[in-house]
Amino acid sequence: MPYKNIEEYNIKITDEVRERYKHIIEELGEDTAREGLVKTPERAAKAMMFLTQGYHQDAKAILESAMFSENYNEMIIIKDIEVYSLCEHHMLPFFGKAHIAYIPNGKIVGLSKIPKVVDVFARRLQVQERLTKEILESIDDALRPQGVAVVIEAAHLCMMMRGVQKQNSVTTTSGFKGQFEKNETRNEFLKLISSDLR
Numbered sequence: 377m378p379y380k381n382i383e384e385y386n387i388k389i390t391d392e393v394r395e396r397y398k399h400i401i402e403e404l405g406e407d408t409a410r411e412g413l414v415k416t417p418e419r420a421a422k423a424m425m426f427l428t429q430g431y432h433q434d435a436k437a438i439l440e441s442a443m444f445s446e447n448y449n450e451m452i453i454i455k456d457i458e459v460y461s462l463c464e465h466h467m468l469p470f471f472g473k474a475h476i477a478y479i480p481n482g483k484i485v486g487l488s489k490i491p492k493v494v495d496v497f498a499r500r501l502q503v504q505e506r507l508t509k510e511i512l513e514s515i516d517d518a519l520r521p522q523g524v525a526v527v528i529e530a531a532h533l534c535m536m537m538r539g540v541q542k543q544n545s546v547t548t549t550s551g552f553k554g555q556f557e558k559n560e561t562r563n564e565f566l567k568l569i570s571s572d573l574r
């Protein structure tokens with residue numbers, strides 16, 4: 377389904393998701409007729425559909441909508457892109473930052489398209505490893521660059537609010553293709569994303 381039709385899609389399925397949220401809230405022991413909760417099933421349904429709208433978006437189409445021929449052969453890095461996703465095991469958020477680089481091969485892409493692609497894959501039920509790989513592969517597939525690199529650093533609420541209850545652990549995942557499989561290029565990227573210029 378194309379990117380722009382997402383709102384229509386949401387409206388169509390809200391009723392069913394809303395009713396299921398209502399049942400869950402009641403099963404948890406709450407009164408859905410209570411003033412503060414009357415609209416909560418609808419709000420929760422909308423929020424969850426917003427947070428999972430990536431299933432109906434096409435990363436390749438987003439990238440291909442703004443690709444330009446350019447003779448630029450250096451590394452392009454977009455760092456500190458905010459990431460908010462939901463872990464597929466507990467449906468609790470994990471969040472942090474993505475750092476993405478590519479080396480063009482005749483084509484550059486509109487800069488804003490890279491964070492949009494991050495959101496396409498983040499707004500699904502995910503594991504951080506797959507999120508990293510899907511971003512990497514979609515950029516590789518659309519741009520066919522000389523190389524692409526993705527690093528994601530994230531904190532998982534399922535490890536903070538419950539479970540092992542560790543408040544300060546950060547999980548780092550990475551993926552490298554093409555030129556970034558060479559140590560020298562990979563190290564330059566890793567040095568640049570950890571620089572003080574951030």
Ligand SMILES: Nc1nc2c(ncn2[C@@H]2O[C@H](COP(=O)(O)OP(=O)(O)OP(=O)(O)O)[C@@H](O)[C@H]2O)c(=O)[nH]1
Nearest residue numbers: 463464465470502503504505532534535538539540
């Ligand atoms: N590899 C990976 N694991 C994740 C991610 N998000 C959550 N998890 C883990 O998924 C695992 C699910 O393990 P289970 O033992 O089936 O679930 P659980 O009993 O709720 O586990 P605990 O969280 O250890 O209480 C847990 O170890 C989570 O920490 C992720 O993005 N990547």
Ligand SMILES: [Zn+2]
Nearest residue numbers: 463465466534
């Ligand atoms: Zn989890």
